[in-house]
Amino acid sequence: MSTSTKAPKGTKASSITPQQEDFPRWYQDVVSKTELAENGPVRGTMVIRPYGYAIWERIQNELDKRIKAAGAQNAYFPLLIPESYLHRESEHVEGFSPELAVVTHGGGKKLEEPAVVRPTSETIINAYFAKWIQSYRDLPLLINQWANVVRWELRPRLFLRTTEFLWQEGHTAHASAEEARDYAIKILQTVYEDLMVDVMAVPVTTGRKTAKERFPGAEESWTCEGMMRDGKALQMGTSHELGQRFSKMFGTTFQTSDGIETHVWQTSWGVSTRLLGALIMAHGDDDGLCLPPKLAPIQAVIVLISPDSDIETVGIQLLRELKGKGCRVEVDSDTHISYGRRVTGWEIKGVPIRIEIGKRELGAGNVTIALRDTGEKQSIPVASASAVAMDALSSMQHRMFEQARSFRDEHTYPATTLEDAIAKAIEGKGFATIPWSLVRGKGEEELAKEGLTVRCLVAENGSLPIGIDDDDTLAVIAKAY
Template identity: 45%
Template sequence: MLNKEEVGITVSKKEDFSEWYTQVVLKAQLADYAPVKGLIVLRPDGYAIWESIRTILDEKLKKTGHRNGFLPILIPESLLGKEKSHFAGFNPEVFWVTHSGDTEIGDRLALRPTSETLAYSLYSKWIQSWRDLPLKINFWNTALRAEIKATKPFLRTSEFLWQEGHTVHATQEEAESEVLAILEIYKKTVEEELAIPVITGKKSNKEKFVGAVYTTTMESIMPDGKALQMGTSHFLGQNFSKPFDVKFLDKNNVENYAWQTSWGVSWRLIGATIMVHGDDKGLVLPPRVAPIQIVIVPIYYSDKDAQRVNQKADEVERLLVSKGLRVHVDRRDELTPGFKYNEWELRGVPLRIEIGPKDLDKQKVTVARRHNRQKSDLPFDKIGSEIGTILQQIQDEMFTAAKKMLDDRTVTLTDYSRFKPELEKGHFIKAPWCGNATCEEKIKEETMADIRVIPFGSENSTGKCIYCGQQGSADVIFGRAY
């Protein structure tokens, strides 16, 4: 049997955040390192979390008229050259296929870092008239980008799971509405399912997606004070439709270039969930996305008690499964209850139900909440009616705690002399900015912080730019990112 030092978290989240994160990923059995540097293997619990996110998003996207498609992994270099300025931003990260067996191929093939060029070369064939619009396709893909220096599971890996949507519209107005609608879907998913609050708005021109007219984003802060981009939605305008000839005949039989959007989130959301909610005991999962929402631990020390305790555990399991909940009964006789408690806390199961002989005598179970480690008694006849409410309370309390962290770590400044000291404390900084890229670049150069988001509604600032002192154009959020 493994001892506690081998299976438990051995560092404090506050004292060594990076090592703590890595240990949680590995020891909570979410992922492991692959034989190739920069790649990870997703284990069943990690994949189950991704499946929950995917299922939730997929349902919302289909309700809004989006359909799923599939794209191949290889893109010919000659095709990528049709939008050189866009692809230049990815070129340093591209993996290239140069041989088929021992034979050198003519046109190099890129392992897809993103799919704009591939999708739009096909869209130009599929779209002929206004009747073909809007075209709204989502792809559940992997992408490959060479991250081999500063890798971190779920946050920076050379291959990652994501979804990327690519839509085509007849009008600018319709395309821009799509951008905001998708961002709102993302926000509701992250806040309601992952219990992580986000700040939504636009990226600066310097930070926007290469090839976009503008990029909208949702940002959050992690417990180590760094910013994490949780998802983006881009208005591409006609920047891709023109080089790729994505055109249509309108109702007056006049040919027009289409208007386009693209958007995506990745398994980075799993990394955010680990960081925001985890503690020194390990993973803490929101009930909505937990692979196992409830673990039942039967407790007995004699054969006489074993039969009746296990019988009750099975009964409770059937009841909860009938409610649509994900339940597991830990029937491993070779392990002590205490060992089981520690293991399930490490793996982040939101709710633990303990059933022993004394509980049977008192017609109740003991319920332990993972997020705050509080225990309470629950009568047998209340299990079916109250467990769902308890899980929702856990979900709500986790969001409230995360929102408090975001609020507490966001400071408003007008004095640049305080900028760097507040960053060192692990804060987001909200401050007026004049809109000049020079000030943005100087701040980045001097502090390693960039503009994470220009929040919606923060435009027309009445303050003075925190760097140059000129009239501000918006109150923006600065932060250091992964």
């Protein structure tokens, strides 16, 4: 019997700073003590450790399924982009210039044209879309790539803002503006929002970015914003309508069925390893990480309390049963480490369910099942343990979402004036909502003075605001990561 993942050693839960005391410190403590990631040697870079990467792989799988269901295909474009490509779209280059890493030398010689390490791939992908697209019959062209990108960050934070990060970036070309918009929104809702709600158990506020907060080079940006447990907003995913800006600069054209040469309408969309930060901050507590069952690399751990052949036998039996039911489960047979240390280790790591097998209880045919999110423990018969555990996983997934949703709702405050919104967002530590008409114009500058931003615009009924300045449009205001 062996375990590929062990409870972290050399850690003490008591050394996790409580959230109330210092939330940023709590975050760092959790990231390091759960062995998710650590800093790389170059400022802002990140080493993603196996446990963190396992979660990312699960996110990737879930996303990839949804992206393909939305019709896009995976491809791969180069890391290095000719510097001149970036300059073709003025807002795009303005937006990204400050954070570019530029390669000036190669093979020991100075390069004739410097190459930038991609901060995003709109430009290089358009260079190829322009070659591939001839006719309306080639459209829509729906491409996704899984890649790393580099944006030189002044103030890096593991997962939340790192100089190099992993993501997927989708790039599409369409025959009309309407089709492009529909597709950008389809991705936002059926891929991103669905992943966040259904898999990550994080409620998100889905809406439109203001002009100030838009992606450089986009005509519209759409976003999913989550609320972290300190009340701050985290932009978890964005989807952009690029209009014809890039296609005009790169000559990406097609002939309509009428034989008219037209520039394509485009979208781009992405989510990144930042989602791990969201997961940590939306669900974590003072005992460490708390993973939703659908994403947990280990959904259940069977803890053998002491070295004993009866205990081992039952452990193996439960392992087989749970595996047979599709559970990602492991046995912790490290009985040379004390019980308390192991249990605390699994709690820090956020493993949803712990099944403990001990001599005393086993005498009565029982084992203990413990739930990470509520801390609840229950003694149950061995015979029903695997069924109870499977039920518990599914109810925990829902409970975690509901818990996060009530937290968000309790920290969301309708406001009637800009001053009111500023006061409520700051004092209540959360989101303030206010009619957009009261912010529009100079309001965003006023908010910036207080460290607040308009996270997104939503329609009063919670749907997406399609019209630019509809009367029923609400601004969601908060501090953000």
